[in-house]
Structure formats: structure tokens, C-alpha cells
Amino acid sequence: MDSFDANKVLLQNFVIKGAENHLYKIGLNLIYNGREKRNFLYNPLLIFSLNIVIVIKSIVSMLTPEENGKLLINIGDFAHFFGAKTHFNLIIILSTIFALISQLISYYNYKNGIKQTYLKVFDMMSGLISPKSIGLTNEEEIYKLIKESKILFSFNKSNSYIVLPLISFSLHSLPFIINC
Numbered sequence: 001m002d003s004f005d006a007n008k009v010l011l012q013n014f015v016i017k018g019a020e021n022h023l024y025k026i027g028l029n030l031i032y033n034g035r036e037k038r039n040f041l042y043n044p045l046l047i048f049s050l051n052i053v054i055v056i057k058s059i060v061s062m063l064t065p066e067e068n069g070k071l072l073i074n075i076g077d078f079a080h081f082f083g084a085k086t087h088f089n090l091i092i093i094l095s096t097i098f099a100l101i102s103q104l105i106s107y108y109n110y111k112n113g114i115k116q117t118y119l120k121v122f123d124m125m126s127g128l129i130s131p132k133s134i135g136l137t138n139e140e141e142i143y144k145l146i147k148e149s150k151i152l153f154s155f156n157k158s159n160s161y162i163v164l165p166l167i168s169f170s171l172h173s174l175p176f177i178i179n180c
Contacts, residue, residue, distance in 0.1 A: 004139040006132040014146050015127035016153060022122065028102060029119065030110040048103055051096050058089040058096075081175035125149055 009015075018036065023029035027042040040046075061077040062085065072080050079088035109116060120134045131142050 004142075006137045006139070006142070007130050009127045009130050010124070010142075010146070012127070014143070016125045016146065016150055018126065019122045019149070019153065020119075020126040020128055022153070023119065028106055029116065030106060031116070044103060044107070048100065051100050051103075054096050055093055055100075058092045062086055062089045062093075076172065078172050078175040081178070121145075 021036045024032060025036060025038045025042060027038060027044045027047045030044060057075055061072060061075060061080075064071055066080060066085070069080070072085075077085060077089070079085045120129065123129045124131055124134050124136070125146060131137065136142050
């Protein structure tokens with residue numbers, strides 16, 4: 001490895017481009033840093049509204065009797081075809097509430113001017129601040145963090161743009177094609 005100095009920003013070949021802006025781009029962080037604009041689909045208000053709709057849909061689906069299959073098809077509840085309507089919708093409700101709480105905490109911090117110090121590690125990974133400024137001095141730990149983060153960012157990107165859309169399309173269309 002090249003000469004390491006924790007007081008200086010990371011060398012260019014270790015920098016993860018866009019790491020400082022990732023949470024803003026997906027609509028979780030509300031503070032715009034002027035580097036990259038978010039897609040209109042990731043507007044925090046739109047995401048919050050869609051999450052509310054998803055929770056309501058799952059509650060309606062859980063409360064709808066199995067005999068009313070037409071309504072379940074109309075609201076897009078594919079889980080009843082697998083016999084896991086209650087379990088699947090409960091998982092959807094809990095995970096969506098987790099996302100809503102994360103958004104509410106972020107909004108509360110934004111409105112009350114609470115600094116988001118937990119985002120400094122993303123600034124360090126993108127080469128904006130030095131590792132020492134966030135308390136990291138061990139060279140091996142820093143490079144391990146960067147290496148694992150690069151893998152996770154890459155995994156997240158391929159997962160978001162390729163894997164999840166395919167799985168989502170398959171899970172939602174296959175039961176309807178088979179049963180309708």
C-alpha cells in the first residue's frame with residue numbers, strides 16, 4: 001500500500017464516488033449538498049406516501065376473507081395464492097413501518113437542525129474528509145471498511161436495478177398468470 005496518513009483524505013483509488021450523496025439520492029437524507037440531484041421518484045414525500053399506501057393495502061388484505069379472491073386480486077395481493085397472506089402482509093407492514101420511522105427520524109433531525117454526524121463516514125469514504133477527523137486511525141481497519149463498503153455499494157446497485165425488479169415482477173405476475 002502507498003504511504004498512509006490518517007490526517008489526509010483517502011487516495012483517489014480508494015475513494016467511493018457518490019458515497020457522500022447516497023442517502024440523499026434515495027430520499028432518506030433531506031440535506032442537499034449541491035453535488036448530485038435526486039431522481040423525482042425518490043422524493044421523500046412521494047416515498048412516504050407510497051409507504052403509507054402499502055401499509056393500508058396490506059392491512060386491507062389481511063382483513064379480507066379468502067373467499068373474496070376478486071378483491072385480493074384487484075388490490076394485488078399475490079400472497080394469498082401461496083397460502084401465506086397473513087404472514088407475508090405482516091412482514092410487509094413491519095418492514096414498511098421501519099422505513100417510515102427512519103424517514104420520520106430523518107425529518108425530525110432536519111427540522112430541528114440536528115447534525116447528522118453518522119453521515120461523516122460516507123464523507124470520508126468519498127474522499128471529502130480525512131479518516132482521523134471521524135476518529136479512524138488504523139490503516140488496516142480503514143482499508144477493510146473501504147473494501148467492504150465498495151462491495152456493498154456494488155451489490156446494492158445491482159440489487160436495486162436488476163435483481164429486485166425481476167423478482168418483484170415475477171412474484172406479482174406469476175401467481176396471477178397461473179391462477180387467473
